[in-house]
Amino acid sequence: MLQKQNPKNKNIQVYVKDGLYPRTEARVSVFDSSVQGGDAVWEGLRVYPEGVVCLEKHLTRLHESAKTLAFVDIPSKAEIKKAIKMTLDANGMNDDTHIRLTLTRGEKITSGMDPRLNQNGSCLIVLAEWKPLVYDNNSGIKVLSTSQRRNAPQYLDSKIHHNNLLNNIIAKIQANVAGKDAGLMLDDRGFVAELNGSNLFMVKNGKVFTPYAHACLPGITRATVVELCQKNNIEIEEQDITLSQLYNADGVFATGTMGELTPVVEIDGREIKKDDSLQQEVLQLFSGNIRSFCEPLD
Numbered sequence: 001m002l003q004k005q006n007p008k009n010k011n012i013q014v015y016v017k018d019g020l021y022p023r024t025e026a027r028v029s030v031f032d033s034s035v036q037g038g039d040a041v042w043e044g045l046r047v048y049p050e051g052v053v054c055l056e057k058h059l060t061r062l063h064e065s066a067k068t069l070a071f072v073d074i075p076s077k078a079e080i081k082k083a084i085k086m087t088l089d090a091n092g093m094n095d096d097t098h099i100r101l102t103l104t105r106g107e108k109i110t111s112g113m114d115p116r117l118n119q120n121g122s123c124l125i126v127l128a129e130w131k132p133l134v135y136d137n138n139s140g141i142k143v144l145s146t147s148q149r150r151n152a153p154q155y156l157d158s159k160i161h162h163n164n165l166l167n168n169i170i171a172k173i174q175a176n177v178a179g180k181d182a183g184l185m186l187d188d189r190g191f192v193a194e195l196n197g198s199n200l201f202m203v204k205n206g207k208v209f210t211p212y213a214h215a216c217l218p219g220i221t222r223a224t225v226v227e228l229c230q231k232n233n234i235e236i237e238e239q240d241i242t243l244s245q246l247y248n249a250d251g252v253f254a255t256g257t258m259g260e261l262t263p264v265v266e267i268d269g270r271e272i273k274k275d276d277s278l279q280q281e282v283l284q285l286f287s288g289n290i291r292s293f294c295e296p297l298d
C-alpha cells in the first residue's frame with residue numbers, strides 16, 4: 001500500500017519551533033540534530049472531533065523518550081498542547097487528521113554528534129495532515145517476515161520512540177520488493193517483535209496474544225487493545241510468539257495510530273483468516289470505543 005499525496009494538504013500550516021509556517025517554508029536548519037544524526041523523538045497522533053486519541057499518553061511517551069536521550073529545554077505538555085491547537089485551528093482540522101509530532105534536540109553551533117553543540121534549545125514540529133486511516137481495514141494487509149531484526153534493549157531500547165528508523169525502513173524496503181504491505185520484524189532471539197510501523201496481535205483458541213514489549217514499541221494503540229480486552233473479559237496475554245505460531249493463528253491483526261486495527265491476511269505466503277469471531281469482537285470493541293479515548297485540547 002502506497003500512500004498518495006492529498007491535494008488538501010497542499011497549503012497546510014506547520015508549526016516549527018516558535019510559530020506557524022506555510023508548508024513550503026516550514027523547515028529546520030541543516031545544523032538541526034534530526035538532519036545530523038536522526039537525533040529526535042516523535043509521536044503519531046490521530047484527531048477526531050472529540051479530541052486527540054490518548055493525548056496524555058502520547059505526550060508522556062514523548063517526554064520520556066526525550067529524557068532518556070537527555071534533551072534539554074523540553075517544552076511542557078501545556079506548551080505542546082498549545083502548539084497542536086494552534087496548528088489544528090490554523091488548518092481548520094478536527095477529523096480525518098494525523099499529526100506527526102517531532103521534537104528534535106535542536107540546532108547545533110557546528111556539525112557534530114556531541115549534544116553539547118546544541119545550544120539553541122530543542123525544536124518542536126507539529127505537522128498535521130488530512131490523513132484518514134492508512135490501511136484498508138476491511139480487506140487487511142499482506143506482510144513478509146524480513147531479515148532485519150528489531151532492536152533489543154542492549155542495542156537501542158525500543159521504548160524510546162526515536163527517529164533512528166533505519167532498521168524499520170530496511171524492513172519496509174524488503175516488503176516493498178516482495179510486493180507486500182509491511183515488513184514483519186523478529187527480535188534478536190528470533191521471536192516476533194512487530195511490523196515495521198505497527199504492533200502485532202494474534203488470536204488462538206479463544207485467547208488474544210501479543211509479543212512482550214522487549215523489542216517492539218510499547219504502542220499506545222496496543223495498550224488500548226489490552227485494556228479493552230481486560231475490561232470485556234477477553235483473555236489477553238503477552239508471550240514470546242514464533243513465526244510458526246503466527247502462521248497457524250486463528251487471526252492476526254496489527255495496531256497503530258496511523259491505521260488503528262488492521263487484519264493481517266497473509267504472512268510469508270500463508271493465508272490468515274480474518275473472520276475469526278473473537279478477532280471481530282476485538283476490532284468492533286476498538287472502533288466502538290475509540291472516541292471515548294479522545295482528549296480535548298483545552
Ligand SMILES: Cc1ncc(COP(=O)(O)O)c(C=O)c1O
Binds near residue numbers: 197218
Ligand atoms: C515501530 C512502530 N511500532 C508500533 C507503532 C504503533 O504505536 P502507536 O499505537 O503508539 O501509534 C508505531 C507508531 O509510531 C511504530 O513506529
